[in-house]
Amino acid sequence: MSAGQAAPAESAAHPALPSGRYGSAGRQRSKRWRRWLFVVIALLVGATIAVVAYQNLGDGPISAERVAFKELPGNAIQITIQVTRDEPDNAGVCIVRARDKTGAESGRREVLVRAGEKNGTLTTVIKSVGRPVTADVYGCSYDVPRYLSSS
Structure with missing residues (x-):
């Protein structure tokens, strides 16, 4: 593309992508539950580590x-x-x-x-x-x- 030529007109919100190469938009939604599951598991593991550390390293009776x-x-x-x-x-x-x-x-x-x-x-x-x-x-x-x- 040279400085004087305009780029082809594409929609800024949704560019046209070949569906066979990149998959469908519904596939991205199915990955969201995995992300939330990972976040929940990470929070549970972190809370467990915090409780065990408090019991073992905190002030005793x-x-x-x-x-x-x-x-x-x-x-x-x-x-x-x-x-x-x-x-x-x-x-x-x-x-x-x-x-x-x-x-x-x-x-x-x-x-x-x-x-x-x-x-x-x-x-x-x-x-x-x-x-x-x-x-x-x-x-x-x-x-x-x-x-x-x-x-």
Whole structure:
């Protein structure tokens, strides 16, 4: 086509296409349900992943965080933790640990959280096999071992 010639007149809304080459217009409608099915399945899978992640990664019914720690003589470290729980009438247990300068665990202790307040502070001493440089909370649970329970 040169600059001075006009293009053949075609309808801008529906250009004439050979039906044998491109199929009929009804075929495009049949693909819409597949698209909607894919969207629904993707939403269901996404919702399932979100629920599982919330249950596994969300805050548990009992949790603790380190408030302070202080190195003591004789390869020991003192840790103070703040415990938060949703069932203050039940006893719980928290595991605290000491770490050496490489980050490896060098001591561990289970601490009984007696029934009582919803939020409480506990202080304990962890013995270490080497010089500890920090202490942290490993985790907490309501599943108290028999040797820790007072009853």
